[in-house]
Amino acid sequence: MTEHMLTAVGQPAQALVRGGVFEWPSPREVADQLRLPMRGPFVAVAADVPAFGEEALRGIDAKLRSLDIFSAWVLLPDQHVGIVQVPSDLHLERLLALLSRTATTRVGVSARFDDLAETAHALRCARVLLQGRPDPRDLVTVFDGSILGRAAISAPEVMMKAVAPMLEQFADLSADQRNMLFDTLRVWQLGGSLQELADQLFCHPNTVRYRLQRIQQRTGRSLSRPRDVAELCLICEVERRLM
Numbered sequence: 001m002t003e004h005m006l007t008a009v010g011q012p013a014q015a016l017v018r019g020g021v022f023e024w025p026s027p028r029e030v031a032d033q034l035r036l037p038m039r040g041p042f043v044a045v046a047a048d049v050p051a052f053g054e055e056a057l058r059g060i061d062a063k064l065r066s067l068d069i070f071s072a073w074v075l076l077p078d079q080h081v082g083i084v085q086v087p088s089d090l091h092l093e094r095l096l097a098l099l100s101r102t103a104t105t106r107v108g109v110s111a112r113f114d115d116l117a118e119t120a121h122a123l124r125c126a127r128v129l130l131q132g133r134p135d136p137r138d139l140v141t142v143f144d145g146s147i148l149g150r151a152a153i154s155a156p157e158v159m160m161k162a163v164a165p166m167l168e169q170f171a172d173l174s175a176d177q178r179n180m181l182f183d184t185l186r187v188w189q190l191g192g193s194l195q196e197l198a199d200q201l202f203c204h205p206n207t208v209r210y211r212l213q214r215i216q217q218r219t220g221r222s223l224s225r226p227r228d229v230a231e232l233c234l235i236c237e238v239e240r241r242l243m
Helices: 003-017 027-034 060-065 089-102 116-128 147-154 156-170 175-189 194-201 205-219 226-242
Strands: 039-048 071-075 079-085 107-109 113-115 140-142
Touching (some): 039 089, 060 071, 060 079, 079 116, 089 107, 089 140, 113 116, 147 156, 147 226, 156 175, 156 205, 175 205, 175 226, 194 205, 205 226
Parallel strands (some): 107 140
Antiparallel strands (some): 039 079, 039 107, 071 079
């Protein structure tokens, strides 16, 4: 969003971004100013700017309008952020496809939410996604809204401090080796036989078994104890989203 556009809608948009929607006479006034409906579903989008004051997603509002998707955007010093209405799965698919085609910097997309008053929280989730390990295949990262994911990003500094001692057990490994072990743990979480896991990871079932044993040895946690599994799953989320 350019500077002159901010003059028109900047105050209500920034009220949503900062969680101050109720400082205005009514949420309806904010929605009307931004030409957005009161109810969603919506998603929040955050993109790293390529340079100070430069839009990360140039012309995104007009491109979305051509797809019958309504949105409002604010250009911050370090990020280009937006609120997007996605009334159906098809609208969300179109949004994500457009972001994947046009993004030149990292983009985070929140889980869907229904009330504009939730925008500030959703945007925090989208912005936290920009901190995690990037996927080299796609600059766009979408938050799945899972309980584990929410726990990992709800208080990033606290969570990173909490899991640091366990992650230190992998500090002597190369980045590729660490990624391999955590990728194996992420696939294991989804369930399936060793052969099915091996097929997804393009390796032998014995290799999967060996990697899981290494994770247990390094962390002192067992994949046969539910509490340990919960901790490992949470650590996996923090490592992926915040490290």
